[in-house]
Amino acid sequence: MTPARDDTRLENLPAQRVALVDLLDRVLAEGVVVTGEITLSIADVDLVTISLRALLASVSALTGDTPSGNVLPASLETP
Amino acid sequence: MSDQGRWLYAVADRGAAEDHAWLTGVAGVAGGEVRAVRSAGLTALVSDVDLGEFGAEALRRNLEDLRWLEEVAWAHHHVIEAASRHVSLLPIRLATVYGGDASVTAALVERQREFTCALAQIRDRVEWGVKAYAAPANPVPAARASSASGTGSGSGTGMAYLKRRRDELAANQDAQRDTTAGARAVYAELAGHAAGARLHPPQSPQLRGSKAPMLLNAAYLVRRCDATSFAAAVASAANAHPELRLELTGPWPPYSFAGGDAW
Numbered sequence: 001m002t003p004a005r006d007d008t009r010l011e012n013l014p015a016q017r018v019a020l021v022d023l024l025d026r027v028l029a030e031g032v033v034v035t036g037e038i039t040l041s042i043a044d045v046d047l048v049t050i051s052l053r054a055l056l057a058s059v060s061a062l063t064g065d066t067p068s069g070n071v072l073p074a075s076l077e078t079p
Numbered sequence: 080m081s082d083q084g085r086w087l088y089a090v091a092d093r094g095a096a097e098d099h100a101w102l103t104g105v106a107g108v109a110g111g112e113v114r115a116v117r118s119a120g121l122t123a124l125v126s127d128v129d130l131g132e133f134g135a136e137a138l139r140r141n142l143e144d145l146r147w148l149e150e151v152a153w154a155h156h157h158v159i160e161a162a163s164r165h166v167s168l169l170p171i172r173l174a175t176v177y178g179g180d181a182s183v184t185a186a187l188v189e190r191q192r193e194f195t196c197a198l199a200q201i202r203d204r205v206e207w208g209v210k211a212y213a214a215p216a217n218p219v220p221a222a223r224a225s226s227a228s229g230t231g232s233g234s235g236t237g238m239a240y241l242k243r244r245r246d247e248l249a250a251n252q253d254a255q256r257d258t259t260a261g262a263r264a265v266y267a268e269l270a271g272h273a274a275g276a277r278l279h280p281p282q283s284p285q286l287r288g289s290k291a292p293m294l295l296n297a298a299y300l301v302r303r304c305d306a307t308s309f310a311a312a313v314a315s316a317a318n319a320h321p322e323l324r325l326e327l328t329g330p331w332p333p334y335s336f337a338g339g340d341a342w
Contacts, residue, residue: 019328020149021286022208025279025296026334027152031172032090032197033338034186 084133085177086111088124088158089332090187090194091168093117101165108154109133113162118184119191124162125183133176142174163332167202169194170334197337204274204300205330207309210282211265211295211323213258254322261320262294268319272312275300277335294323298335306330 086108099115102124107113111126131137141147152173159170177183187194270276281293301309310327317325 019287020152021282022328023152023156024148025208025282026206026298026331027155027170027173029279030277030298030334031170031337032194033172034087034175034190 082130082134083127083179084130085116085125085179085183086128086133086155087171087175087177087183087186088113088126088155089162089168089170090198091122091124091162091166092195092198093120093122101161105158105161106154107158108151113158116180116183116187118187121187121191121194122166123183123187124158124168125177125180126158128176130176133174138174138176159332159334163205167198167204168332169197169201169337170332171337200275201300201333201336203303204333204336205303205306206333206335207273207299207301207306207313207330208326208328209265209269209295209297209299209313210293210326210328211262211320212289212291212293212326213254214322214324215291258294258322261323265316265320265323265325266295266297268316269297269299269309269312272305272309273299273301275336279335291324298331300333300336303330 088107099122102113102115105113107126109126109128109132111128113124113126116123116125132141141151155173159168162168177186266276266278277298279296279298281296284290284292287293299309313325313327317323
């Protein structure tokens with residue numbers, strides 16, 4: 001993840017590449033939920049459950065070839 | 080060609096987002112051009128999406144496709160991250176799609192007070208993630224049943240084995256209690272260095288590709304300018320808790336602190 005602007009000290013921190021699981025923690029489970037005239041009601045769908053299902057179902061199909069250089073742990077395998 | 084919907088990324092102050100030259104060239108979900116929709120003193124960042132792919136039914140289906148989900152999650156994040164370098168903003172949860180600009184405007188008007196209040200809370204603050212695992216160098220005596228078998232006979236050996244096994248299990252439980260207590264202490268200590276603290280559920284070992292149990296998956300809201308001192312607090316907590324391995328991630332846009340219930 002890119003350090004915030006005008007704070008070069010951040011570069012000294014153990015800032016690491018964002019893992020997909022960390023990202024999904026945030027974009028799926030956090031963030032403001034707005035309702036109203038939206039096409040998909042968040043309340044109807046447990047996004048986290050859906051994504052976990054998608055992730056687990058796809059684990060064996062994963063390769064290291066993911067976008068943006070952000071990859072799931074290479075050792076992802078079901079035990 | 081299907082109808083177009085509006086994918087919502089974030090809500091920012093209208094004033095702060097007035098000069099949105101930085102939006103130019105920021106590609107959104109499905110390559111859409113990110114633009115501002117303004118109302119009620121607020122700015123929503125949106126891009127057009129094809130409802131054939133991003134409508135309710137299609138979203139339900141596509142969210143279960145990891146490739147699709149991954150691509151969309153990164154695109155959503157990249158817009159929020161790029162924008163957060165210029166303005167304080169409230170990230171919106173993934174897959175919030177409106178029928179048109181008018182309904183985005185209506186949402187801004189309806190939630191104005193809440194958005195404005197939440198924006199004040201996260202202004203000039205970023206999110207840091209702290210995860211804790213049991214440190215690998217925390218060995219609990221391994222079961223050595225083999226050394227006891229075959230030597231001697233009768234209940235003596237069996238009893239000795241059972242006692243040893245029971246001791247090992249007890250030691251394991253103690254160690255587990257220590258690391259759990261340690262993780263709880265770290266969470267509280269770091270909260271003292273932050274404007275807000277949230278717990279996420281521990282991540283699944285399968286998804287992380289690691290068997291070490293995750294004991295803490297926390298998010299902290301920290302002033303942008305306090306990044307260095309927060310990292311120092313994390314380092315100090317790591318030193319004080321050798322039973323744990325700590326991981327720091329960030330800075331993140333304040334995903335975990337955008338909702339009103341976060342404080």
